Amino acid sequence: MQQARDSLTIIELTGQDVCAQPALVSEPIDEIAAAGLAPVFKALGDPVRLRLLSMIGAREGGEVCVCDLTAPFDLSQPTISHHLKVLREAGLIDSERRGTWVYYRLVPAALDRMAGLLSVPVS
Amino acid sequence: MQQARDSLTIIELTGQDVCAQPALVSEPIDEIAAAGLAPVFKALGDPVRLRLLSMIGAREGGEVCVCDLTAPFDLSQPTISHHLKVLREAGLIDSERRGTWVYYRLVPAALDRMAGLLSVPVS
DNA sequence: TCCCTGCATCGACAGCCGTCTATGCAGATC
DNA sequence: GATCTGCATAGACGGCTGTCGATGCAGGGA
Structure with a gap:
């Protein structure tokens, strides 16, 4: 999608x-x-x-079309779109439009970063 | 503190x-x-x-008195107490009363669990 | 016993969040 | 151009959340 960003990722905020x-x-x-x-x-x-993130990450090929993400939920399409936006603005996923469809994929570095923050060193 | 639990941890919920x-x-x-x-x-x-968790985890000895957690924030004591309760009910920290003071410490297994969930396998 | 200290709980309130319907917009097809 | 489809955005609304002051309660000391 590469659309105008209306928020900053943590990396941009913290400069780390x-x-x-x-x-x-x-x-x-x-x-x-x-x-x-x-x-x-x-x-x-x-x-x-969490389920959206899991569905995207577990997908063979790493990409999922939005149309495939809406069906599994008992929620309206705008609601799913809203959640995807939240994940995207958090820097956890990225999106790209190809023709009529929009595909989402993980940002592994963002997930690994959060994982590293939570891991407790073996003191 | 070992007080009555009014919520379940993820491990108890998921049975994992x-x-x-x-x-x-x-x-x-x-x-x-x-x-x-x-x-x-x-x-x-x-x-x-996040700062509370970091303060508790970074503390030498692994334990922090609540009185030491209140000062660094520009927030009321009940507010800090509320946040500690949220972290405790999430299973991320544990508490124990000794005399007049209450001490909090991390639950490393809970943090590691969340870290493991976020880590992306090197596919 | 009385009081003081450390911490939790209660009740209230403003702001945020998840959800919806309605609508807009881009790309594809006719 | 007209229309259809896939997705995003706008606006509204109820419920949740972070914060506060007031209060309660347990433990220690005078």
């Missing part, structure tokens, strides 16, 4: 690269970092969005 | 052990799993709670 992230529990994070990370976890904090 | 969790993207998760996992991510989706 995926490779330069201390674990959450290694040292106390500051307000700025917390404010940048919380929206991403918040995006993950909805069962519909 | 920490060691028996497929990644979120390995296969589509079902409604039940999503409903169990989402509240934990939702608990992480607040900047104050």
